[in-house]
Amino acid sequence: xxxxxxxxxxxxxxxxxxxxxxxxxxxxxxxxxxxxxxxxxxxxxxxxxxxxxxxxxxxxxxxxxxxxxxxxxxxxxxxxxxxxxxxxxxxxxxxxxxxxxxxxxxxxxxxxxxxxxxxxxxxxxxxxxxxxxxxxxxxxxxxxxxxxxxxxxxxxxxxxxxxxxxxxxxxxxxxxxxxxxxxxxxxxxxxxxxxxxxxxxxxxxxxxxxxxxxxxxxxxxxxxxxxxxxxxxxxxxxxxxxxxxxxxxxxxxxxxxxxxxxxxxxxxxxxxxxxxxxxxxxxxxxxxxxxxxxxxxxxxxxxxxxxxxxxxxxxxxxxxxxxxxxxxxxxxxxxxxxxxxxxxxxxxxxxxxxxxxxxxxxxxxxxxxxxxxxxxxxxxxxxxxxxxxxxxxxxxxxxxxx
Numbered sequence: 001x002x003x004x005x006x007x008x009x010x011x012x013x014x015x016x017x018x019x020x021x022x023x024x025x026x027x028x029x030x031x032x033x034x035x036x037x038x039x040x041x042x043x044x045x046x047x048x049x050x051x052x053x054x055x056x057x058x059x060x061x062x063x064x065x066x067x068x069x070x071x072x073x074x075x076x077x078x079x080x081x082x083x084x085x086x087x088x089x090x091x092x093x094x095x096x097x098x099x100x101x102x103x104x105x106x107x108x109x110x111x112x113x114x115x116x117x118x119x120x121x122x123x124x125x126x127x128x129x130x131x132x133x134x135x136x137x138x139x140x141x142x143x144x145x146x147x148x149x150x151x152x153x154x155x156x157x158x159x160x161x162x163x164x165x166x167x168x169x170x171x172x173x174x175x176x177x178x179x180x181x182x183x184x185x186x187x188x189x190x191x192x193x194x195x196x197x198x199x200x201x202x203x204x205x206x207x208x209x210x211x212x213x214x215x216x217x218x219x220x221x222x223x224x225x226x227x228x229x230x231x232x233x234x235x236x237x238x239x240x241x242x243x244x245x246x247x248x249x250x251x252x253x254x255x256x257x258x259x260x261x262x263x264x265x266x267x268x269x270x271x272x273x274x275x276x277x278x279x280x281x282x283x284x285x286x287x288x289x290x291x292x293x294x295x296x297x298x299x300x301x302x303x304x305x306x307x308x309x310x311x312x313x314x315x316x317x318x319x320x321x322x323x324x325x326x327x328x329x330x331x332x333x334x335x336x337x338x339x340x341x342x343x344x345x346x347x348x349x350x351x352x353x354x355x356x357x358x359x360x361x362x363x364x365x366x367x368x369x370x371x372x373x374x375x376x377x378x379x380x381x382x383x384x385x386x387x388x389x390x391x392x393x394x395x396x397x398x399x400x401x402x
Contacts, residue, residue: 003145003171003172003174004145004147004212004213004214005174005212005213006147006148006176006210006211006212006213007210007211007213008176008200008208008209008210009208009209009211010206010207010208011207011208011209011227012207013205013206013207014205014207014308015204015205015308016304016308019204019205024203024204025038026038026204026232026248028245032181032182032248033246034245034246035181035182035237035245035246035247035248035249036245037234037235037299037330039234039299039300039301040296040297041234041279041280041281041282041291041294041296041297041298041299041300041330042234042279042282042299042330042331043282043330044236044330045326045327045328045330049326049327050327050362053324053326053327057286057324057326057366059365059366060365060366060367060368061364061365061366062368062369062370064133064359064369065369065370069370070369070370070373070374071134071356071369071370071373072090072134072356072373072393072394072395072396073395073396073397074092074134074135074137074395074396074397075137075395075396075397075398076137076138076397077089077097077137077138077142077397077398077399078399079097079099079142079143079144079399080144082099082102082106082107082108082109083099083101083102083109083401084101084102084103085101085270085401085402086098086099086100086101086256086270086272086313086314086401086402087099087109087399087400087401088272088314088316088351088399088400089397089398089399089400090137090351090353090394090395090396090397090398090400091116091117091118091136091137091396091397092117092132092134092135092136092137092356092357092396093115093117093157093353093354093355093356093357093358094114094115094117094152094157094158094276094277094316094318094353094354095113095114095115095116095117095118095136096113096114096115096274096316096353097111097112097113097114097143097146098111098112098113098114098254098272098274099111099112100112100224100226100254100256100257100270101256101270106214106222106224107214108144108214108224109224109256110147110148110210110212110224110225110226111144111145111146111147111148112146112147112148112149112150112226112254113143113146113148113149113150113167114149114150114152114252114274114316115150115151115152115158115159115276116149116160116163116164116167117157117158117160117163118136118139118140118160118162118163118166119132119160119162119163120132120135122156122157122160122358123156123361124156124239124240126162129156129157129361130157130358130359130360130361130364131358132357132358133357133358133359133369134356134357134358134396136396137396137397138397140163140166140167140170141170143167143170145171146167146171146175147176147210147212148175148176148177148178148210148228149164149167149175149176149177149178150177150178150179150228150252150254150274151177151178151179151180151183151187152180152233152235152249152250152251152252152274152275152276152277153180153183153233153235153236153237153247153248153249153250153276153277154182154183154186154237154238154239154247155236155237155238155239155277156239157358158276158277159183159186159187159239161190161192164177164187164190164192164194165190165192165193168192168193168194168198169193173193173194173195173198175194175198176198176199176200176210177194177198177199177200178199178200178201178202178208178228178230178252179199179200179201179202180201180202180203180204180230180247180248180249180250181201181202181203181247181248182201182237182246182247182248183201183237183247183248184199184200184201185247186239186247187199202230202250203230203248204230204231204232204248204250205229205230205231205232206229206230207227207228207229207230208227208228209225209226209227209228209257210225210226210227210228211223211224211225211257212224212225224257225256225257226254226255226256226257227253227254227255227257228252228253228254229252229253229255229309230250230252231250231251231252231253231273231301231305231309232250232251232299232301232304232305233249233250233251233275233276233277233278233301234278234279234280234299234301234330234331235249235276235277235278235279235331236249236331237249249276249277249278250276251273251274251275251276251278251305252273252274252276253271253272253273253274253305253309253312254271254272254273254274255269255270255271255272255309256269256270256271257269270313270314270402271309271310271311271312271313271314272312272313272314272315272316273305273309273310273312273314273315273316273345273347274315274316275315275316275317275318275333275338275341276318277318277331277332277354278299278318278331278332278333278341279299279328279329279330279331279332279333279337280298280299280302280333280334280337280338280340280341281294281296281297281298281299281329281330281337282294282296282329282330283325283326283329284325284326285324285325285326286323286324286325286326286366291336291337291340292336298337298340302340302341302344302345303344303345305344305345306344306345306346310345310346310347311346311347311348312345312346312347312348313348313349313402314347314348314349314350314351314400314402315341315342315345315347315349315350315351316350316351316353317333317338317341317342317347317350317351317352317353318332318333318338318352318353318354318355319333319334319335319338319352319353319354319355319372319373319375319376320352320354320355320356320360320363320367320369320372321354321355321359321360321363321367322334322335322337322363322367322372323363323366323367323371324362324363324366327362328360328362328363332354332360332363334375335352335372335375335376335379336375336379338350338352338376339376339379339380339383339385339391342385342390342391348390348402349389349390349391349392349400349402350390350391350392351392351393351394351400352372352373352376352391352392352393354372355369355372355373356369356372356373356396357396373393376391376393377391377393
């Protein structure tokens with residue numbers, strides 16, 4: 001059977017007024033040669049501070065529990081049957097397979113992979129960098145046909161060359177990738193088989209619709225469709241020491257296509273927010289666990305995303321690799337920070353991710369692998385959020401349906 005064809009159509013972008021400058025405040029020069037976080041909630045870490053932290057901050061290395069107590073289980077996923085709900089299957093770390101609701105007599109919804117990483121080691125040439133302690137729940141060959149891949153940024157634990165190469169070959173070169181500015185050149189430069197037309201890069205607040213041509217399987221001729229919006233995040237980029245911030249980082253909004261006008265029942269389109277990798281507010285030390293201790297306001301982008309595109313039926317939020325705070329707080333949110341993001345984006349249900357799979361190259365010496373999940377639940381209960389309904393965790397390979 002021939003692979004379904006996809007069509008991409010740009011949408012006039014909507015953005016807050018503070019992004020209407022020329023160039024935008026997150027661009028450095030015009031056209032941009034590099035990028036920045038344009039908020040006081042971000043303070044970059046210098047090499048001096050990195051070395052100082054490494055030698056002066058007490059380490060707390062705890063081995064991965066041999067019995068995996070306190071860690072997510074790894075279970076075999078089930079990608080069928082199609083569902084009237086929005087589905088998100090956790091592959092581990094920040095990787096998810098999302099499928100929009102099956103409606104209008106379609107045989108399935110739109111399938112989107114988020115930051116797919118199947119490699120055992122994430123780093124240059126696969127010979128250095130963090131190693132997984134939780135395997136993927138299935139081989140790449142077990143995946144159904146994928147309509148698009150969304151990449152949040154170019155760090156190795158989010159943009160994996162082997163995974164992209166294998167997946168593209170598996171689909172006979174018929175795979176679309178969406179990424180932020182500058183990342184397209186990185187993907188094409190990896191030599192993993194993508195053509196220029198397969199990869200589309202977007203700036204913050206740019207939006208497109210993605211239609212999947214499986215209309216022959218419907219009675220009304222309507223095609224499954226999603227709206228994809230490239231939204232801000234507070235992070236960094238770079239795959240080499242000389243390439244820091246030369247590409248843009250982002251989060252993503254995924255919104256189900258508008259219901260067919262002749263449909264008898266017109267439920268609200270389902271919406272998902274994927275934070276990718278993000279910080280929320282810089283703090284100076286581990287004693288200042290979250291934004292509550294910061295001397296300046298948190299990143300305003302998430303409230304803007306919530307106001308413009310919320311409420312969200314599901315949000316996928318990072319909770320791990322956040323220590324030491326003096327170095328990582330500006331770019332990696334703590335569990336408590338992500339609970340604030342949950343509220344900012346107006347999420348009805350948020351799942352913690354970016355933990356339980358591999359240890360960060362820097363945070364491994366300071367953050368026990370079981371701490372993110374413990375603090376995520378404890379923080380949710382302290383905030384009065386209903387565990388399992390408003391805030392939750394899932395197993396690797398588990399599908400969350402909303």
